[in-house]
Amino acid sequence: MNPGPEDDGRANRGGTGAKALDTDALLDDPGTRIIVCCGAGGVGKTTTAAALGLRAAERGRHPVVITVDPARRLAQSMGVEALDNTPRPVPLPEGARGSMHAMMLDMKRTFDEVVEEHADPERARQILANPFYQTLSTSFSGTQEYMAMEKLGQLRQSGDWDLIVVDTPPSRSALDFLDAPERLGRFLDGRLIRFLSAPASTGAFRLLGAGFNLVTSTIGRIVGKQFLDDLRSFVSAFDTVFGGFQKRAERTYRLLRTPGTAFVVVAVPDTDAMREASYFVDRLAGDAMPLAGVVVNRTHPLPEGAGSSLGAADAESAAASLEEGGVHPLASAALRLHAERVRVRGREVGLRDALLSSHPDLRVAEVAALPEDVHDLEGLRRIGGALAAAAGGR
Amino acid sequence: MSDREHGPQHPGDACAGARLHIVTGKGGTGKTTIAAALAQALAADGGRVLLVEVEGRQGVATLLGSPPLPYEEREMLSVPGGGSVSVLAADAEAALLEYLEMFYGMRRAGQALNRLGAVDFATTIAPGLRDVLLTGKATEAVRRRRGARRRPSAADPSAPFHYDAVVMDAPPTGRISQFLNVNSEVAGLARVGPIRNHADKVMEVIRSDRTLVHFVTLLEEMPAQETRDGIAEISELGLAAGMVLVNMARPPLLDDASLEAAASGGPDLDALAAGFGEARVENPRELAASLAGEVRGHALRVRLERRVRSDLEDLGRPLLELPLLAGGVDRAALDELTRRLAEQGVRR
Ligand SMILES: Nc1ncnc2c1ncn2[C@@H]1O[C@H](COP(=O)(O)OP(=O)(O)OP(=O)(O)O)[C@@H](O)[C@H]1O
Ligand SMILES: Nc1ncnc2c1ncn2[C@@H]1O[C@H](COP(=O)(O)OP(=O)(O)OP(=O)(O)O)[C@@H](O)[C@H]1O
Ligand SMILES: [Mg+2]
Ligand SMILES: [Mg+2]
Numbered sequence: 060m061n062p063g064p065e066d067d068g069r070a071n072r073g074g075t076g077a078k079a080l081d082t083d084a085l086l087d088d089p090g091t092r093i094i095v096c097c098g099a100g101g102v103g104k105t106t107t108a109a110a111l112g113l114r115a116a117e118r119g120r121h122p123v124v125i126t127v128d129p130a131r132r133l134a135q136s137m138g139v140e141a142l143d144n145t146p147r148p149v150p151l152p153e154g155a156r157g158s159m160h161a162m163m164l165d166m167k168r169t170f171d172e173v174v175e176e177h178a179d180p181e182r183a184r185q186i187l188a189n190p191f192y193q194t195l196s197t198s199f200s201g202t203q204e205y206m207a208m209e210k211l212g213q214l215r216q217s218g219d220w221d222l223i224v225v226d227t228p229p230s231r232s233a234l235d236f237l238d239a240p241e242r243l244g245r246f247l248d249g250r251l252i253r254f255l256s257a258p259a260s261t262g263a264f265r266l267l268g269a270g271f272n273l274v275t276s277t278i279g280r281i282v283g284k285q286f287l288d289d290l291r292s293f294v295s296a297f298d299t300v301f302g303g304f305q306k307r308a309e310r311t312y313r314l315l316r317t318p319g320t321a322f323v324v325v326a327v328p329d330t331d332a333m334r335e336a337s338y339f340v341d342r343l344a345g346d347a348m349p350l351a352g353v354v355v356n357r358t359h360p361l362p363e364g365a366g367s368s369l370g371a372a373d374a375e376s377a378a379a380s381l382e383e384g385g386v387h388p389l390a391s392a393a394l395r396l397h398a399e400r401v402r403v404r405g406r407e408v409g410l411r412d413a414l415l416s417s418h419p420d421l422r423v424a425e426v427a428a429l430p431e432d433v434h435d436l437e438g439l440r441r442i443g444g445a446l447a448a449a450a451g452g453r
Numbered sequence: 454m455s456d457r458e459h460g461p462q463h464p465g466d467a468c469a470g471a472r473l474h475i476v477t478g479k480g481g482t483g484k485t486t487i488a489a490a491l492a493q494a495l496a497a498d499g500g501r502v503l504l505v506e507v508e509g510r511q512g513v514a515t516l517l518g519s520p521p522l523p524y525e526e527r528e529m530l531s532v533p534g535g536g537s538v539s540v541l542a543a544d545a546e547a548a549l550l551e552y553l554e555m556f557y558g559m560r561r562a563g564q565a566l567n568r569l570g571a572v573d574f575a576t577t578i579a580p581g582l583r584d585v586l587l588t589g590k591a592t593e594a595v596r597r598r599r600g601a602r603r604r605p606s607a608a609d610p611s612a613p614f615h616y617d618a619v620v621m622d623a624p625p626t627g628r629i630s631q632f633l634n635v636n637s638e639v640a641g642l643a644r645v646g647p648i649r650n651h652a653d654k655v656m657e658v659i660r661s662d663r664t665l666v667h668f669v670t671l672l673e674e675m676p677a678q679e680t681r682d683g684i685a686e687i688s689e690l691g692l693a694a695g696m697v698l699v700n701m702a703r704p705p706l707l708d709d710a711s712l713e714a715a716a717s718g719g720p721d722l723d724a725l726a727a728g729f730g731e732a733r734v735e736n737p738r739e740l741a742a743s744l745a746g747e748v749r750g751h752a753l754r755v756r757l758e759r760r761v762r763s764d765l766e767d768l769g770r771p772l773l774e775l776p777l778l779a780g781g782v783d784r785a786a787l788d789e790l791t792r793r794l795a796e797q798g799v800r801r
Contacts, residue, residue, distance in 0.1 A: 364743035377732035390728020392706035430753035
């Protein structure tokens with residue numbers, strides 16, 4: 060084996076004197092009951108959540124990890140390939156002191172269960188069969204976020220777990236995770252939906268005064284009368300359930316504010332993801348939600364030893380001199396790779412320092428990019444180890 | 454032209470004759486960039502092409518470094534040899550108002566709906582309605598004849614088409630089949646009525662054999678997996694998959710034997726040190742040990758990329774490759790990508 064930064068996924072703190080995010084301390088603290096991994100799309104939220112869960116189990120805790128849309132092979136390796144909404148035990152490698160469960164969020168099923176719990180059987184049946192409910196529960200943007208929170212609330216309530224690690228849905232923006240559930244609530248409460256679903260003789264119509272006929276007849280002409288009928292029955296059936304929803308969402312949000320919760324914001328070192336991370340950190344502070352720190356995933360640290368002091372320009376001119384002579388292609392390739400690495404690293408450090416200069420107290424841990432995807436427990440272990448190493452606690 | 458026609462087979466040949474090109478792929482793989490390059494390639498030698506974006510993100514404006522684009526087909530790019538690319542940043546709200554006006558002459562009602570938030574409504578609870586409006590806009594441009602800018606039905610059916618081709622910068626693979634399957638999406642909500650008729654017409658264009666869905670991917674596992682899943686899904690819907698476009702490809706820096714050695718046991722440290730010595734860098738031995746990890750990482754990545762590539766080849770779709778351009782994508786880089794597409798056979 061050939062050790063090197065590409066090889067062991069080791070993280071480092073980067074030498075700016077910034078405080079490191081100490082994930083082992085977080086995982087070992089029995090007061091930590093919920094960890095929420097959030098961040099922009101594709102940055103490694105699912106991977107980080109699973110890696111933290113595994114690390115916690117190896118250190119003696121009994122976590123459950125709620126994953127959302129995990130990559131197929133990763134799900135397989137955790138034994139949660141089926142979308143069944145139930146925590147399943149993860150077969151752990153030898154030597155783990157605790158245990159781990161994982162589940163894959165099924166948003167429609169979670170939604171169905173909430174409806175069934177809150178409405179009498181007849182009404183629940185009506186709601187579940189309504190085409191609007193079906194769109195809402197499968198494709199409304201925000202439902203997945205809402206249901207991830209709903210599931211978190213349920214698992215927390217059950218008291219079966221000493222630690223719940225929550226992955227968040229893939230969305231363009233990290234903020235969606237906090238905003239989407241409210242948007243869903245606002246929408247269901249909205250003026251139009253009331254209006255459209257009100258029977259023609261009620262006050263809602265009179266309030267709108269002249270012109271409403273034009274509007275309803277327009278809507279009717281475009282979408283057909285049946286559309287309006289479906290909508291009306293949906294809203295009236297859903298009304299009974301909905302009060303429950305709002306309250307539950309509020310309760311879960313309060314849970315997120317308690318000291319037992321820790322947010323871990325995941326980013327990758329590119330401009331967009333780091334900007335997202337910065338917004339999200341501010342937003343958490345604004346909402347008084349407890350932030351543990353930021354994981355900068357998939358970084359490209361410089362190698363240890365002599366390579367750390369060889370600059371890009373020197374490496375390139377050395378490579379050029381070899382290429383000119385047409386000799387030592389391996390060495391010249393290594394020098395080109397190194398020059399590229401130094402430039403990439405320079406940009407990464409710049410992005411990290413910019414984040415730290417606007418948030419001086421932020422705790423950061425870096426996880427180096429592994430050369431291949433993370434799709435098994437061994438890969439997760441390396442990520443967990445890299446996170447821990449960021450605090451110097453290997 | 455004739456040398457192309459009689460020349461060797463190119464993977465991009467499969468594109469010729471298609472009128473609607475739908476470009477999808479995992480988020481961030483380069484859909485917007487490739488869609489723009491494809492539009493330029495199709496416009497070569499006097500073509501008229503429309504590039505439509507449907508996600509309301511002003512991706513094309515960002516790419517071209519222009520201010521946000523209005524809801525309007527606007528000629529933005531001209532191609533050597535006289536071709537042109539118009540750009541439309543479609544949004545559902547404007548499309549709905551236009552649709553109401555065009556088919557019902559209901560401008561006032563449309564405005565009232567808008568004030569009520571009905572359009573918001575359509576784009577939230579019923580994403581199917583939004584998709585029907587957006588795909589409807591693109592398919593209307595495909596069907597449009599010259600001399601009839603607005604009402605397709607009023608056109609002389611023997612007039613030539615207004616655009617030679619339409620390229621859509623489409624939603625990512627995770628949503629593409631739902632987006633394109635407007636018929637069934639709408640069917641649950643509107644079983645009869647004008648929206649339904651409209652959806653049927655849109656579906657006819659999307660299902661036609663002159664519509665192709667292209668997939669942009671990287672040589673990484675997740676985007677390749679999404680490409681595989683996406684092709685399977687759209688094929689099931691009866692839509693035709695077009696090209697698989699491997700974007701941001703990087704050439705390997707080593708020959709196969711060195712790659713193999715570096716990937717398995719690590720690079721030959723003696724050879725590295727000897728080379729560093731020859732190049733007169735300091736501490737060649739220490740440096741060799743220090744840089745070995747980078748070389749091995751490169752070799753592992755190339756090995757992974759090759760495996761992904763060969764899996765993509767097994768899909769049986771024409772495979773095209775576009776290089777990673779240093780320094781990001783400006784106009785010159787876009788022209789370079791256009792040239793690479795043309796080289797691989799892409800034309801009208
Ligand atoms: N440190 C790392 N080194 C190498 N690959 C990584 C690393 N972290 C994550 N990956 C890979 O990156 C891809 C995306 O990771 P992941 O699925 O965890 O992201 P995500 O934020 O959950 O994405 P989404 O927003 O789509 O849910 C996966 O293929 C994963 O294996
Ligand atoms: N061949 C290339 N070489 C270098 N950079 C590229 C290349 N193709 C795309 N990019 C860059 O990659 C980034 C993503 O590209 P683009 O916006 O086209 O992707 P997208 O798939 O449309 O993303 P989204 O899913 O966010 O819409 C952009 O910064 C773009 O400039
Ligand atoms: Mg994920
Ligand atoms: Mg785009």
